[in-house]
Amino acid sequence: MKVLVLGATGFLGFPVAQAFVRSGHEVWGQTRSQSKAKLLASEEIIPLIADPSNGSAWTEAAEKVDVVINCIGGNDIVALTQKVYQVITEASKKARGTSLPKLTYICVSGAWVYGDDRTNLVSERSPLNNPAALVKWRPEEEARVLKSTQFDGIVVRPSALYGRSGSSTHMLFAQAAQGKIEWGGDKRGRLASIHVDDAAELFVRIAEAAPICKGVIFDASNNQTESVEDVLSKIVEVSGAEGYSFHEPGNIFELALATTSLIRPSLGRALLGWAPKKAGFVDGMKTYYASWQAAQ
Template identity: 50%
Template sequence: MTSAPARFNREHGASSLRRLEDVRPLLSGSRKRAGERGRRAGRLSDGCLVLFCYTCVFFVVTSLRLHYKVALSQINLELVRLAFGRVQLWSSFLTKVNESTDGEDVVGREREEIRLTLRTSSREIASAWALDVAKIFKFVHRLQKGTGKLDRVVMKVLVLGATGFLGQPISQALVRAGHEVYGLARTSEKAKQLARDEVIPVIGTVDSDAYMHLIPTLDVVISAINATPDILTNTFNNVCGAAKATRLPGAAKLAYIYSSGTWIHGDDRTTIVSDTTPLTNPVKLLANWLPGLEQQIVASTIVNGIVLRPSLVYGRSGSNFAPLFKAALKEKKVVWPGRPGGRYALVHVDDVADAYVRAAERSSIAAGKIFDISNAQTESVDELLRRLVEVSGVPGPYEYKEPTSLFEEAFSSTAIIRPYLAKALLDWSPRKIGLTDGLEIYYAAWLASSTKSSLLTQ
């Protein structure tokens, strides 16, 4: 005996099987009016549409939950679960119709069961889904733009080196983002400075136990300290040890963000490097210890280790370029270690702070990764020194000198960096104007932040 699907394919051709609803009249041995068949086909098509749409919603919701520690109040999860139950009824119904040889009885019986169970039609479910999807797209858009309008989870963050050139703006940016921020300070005077910035001060040093009582309840630890390799390594190991010993089983991993630098790429005036370029020739100042420490941090199974590599930092009180500004003012000439033709990878301190906030908030997807934090384009050292002669008013021309220390040798290095990972995963992009173009502003900011005595001492 020929089966109904085979009879359908022979009479109409397999390519004409557009809707499962069209199988019903053949299974029952009778043909329905075209209008009736079209209405039922429409309802079944709605059911298939809901199945597809809510499957998409399910994966979007799951992805957001896994990768972002944010409140998903925009999405009606109860509606998602309800719709899946209804879609399962449609799926079961279609399966029985397709497999049955006495389809009319099955169709009638199942239709009545579905009518009793489905209090909301598939069209109404689809309408509700459309509202949910609109909310999801708005949510993702705000997440990608990083506008601060998200329903973010408030994190507890400890910043080591919170009063330093990097640590202070990082702490302030975290506070502005709505997080609870603790800052390590060595003196009571520094602690008052943190309190003025609404940062909760913890008095102590990085090699002490002053902050270990916070480890069980922290979400993120940020290392923004300038210390010896041994202290930097021991600090990471101590935090990992405390996390392993004191955090509850099943608790989310503590995130540890370490501050490295792009000098680790070495001196190369021709090769373009990025976040994932293998390290072949780090500058001598860092070669013996920093690559190993970076890998130890990102490979950790105890914490979510993240490494950020800010390039040469400018802005506000000067940071990396304060010695250059000070030497020009004191010596009345611009002299700098290196040789002509070099280029600097640069980034403003405020943009660096923004990158740390984004890495902290997205620590679950940033874990195990290393990010170069740098402007998209490098800048000519020759042009920078020429502009400094103009802005500072000292007699020109500028001069180069031979490096006399490992630090000066590192400063004279060139790295042509094209970072991409922070943009791709953290949606981070620098916003401040470059050092050369904005040198008048940055030189004036350095002057205003420096005391008369500090300007006259080396």
């Protein structure tokens, strides 16, 4: 199988690309950086140096592959996600025609679309009644991807990613290294999370079973959430920080990070036999903090 990972040097995209290589697939990795292209090549990932906003720079690659995975992040993510949709649609029309299986497009969303609900369990089948303000645009984009007739669309919703160099946990570890953590939320919150390697394994399983996964949403999340206080206390313990404190969220990112969603993923396990293998965020904190330190 031929796979193109957009955002292949990012916190999620890099492990995803590595996981596909380990599974024997031919993998292209898009990056904007010549220096990071060397990193991709060293991991047997074929570098594609291109600005994702310039569709003509990577359309040819999209036309050659079987699966495109959008792991792009950044401040311009809304516009880039819309651009990717357009390019994938045109690439699928041009290269696949009517005689070949449709191109598979896996769009990365996120658990924040569930919004804050500290009472009810949610899963892939739950309605999205109150998404966090930061990702209010995502439900409409998810629906557009899933309903496309030009390609086989699949949506993956990772929860807070931990492990390796940190992702959303980078902020907490960086604060701890400076001496104190300030959390924009309250002590009653709970954190839904997933190790980045476990998330990457789910992407591989989805892509390999794409014909039965088209039109499906998958939650990439551990089976249990963790108390925010437990998380912060453990970071303090392993880092030697002075302590932690809470404050009201000061922006839409902090509001999203403070969102509590009681996620119980089911479709990855039921359809693909996927289950997280890594230790939870709290239980493996010593290892994860040391890994983050080494990456700085």
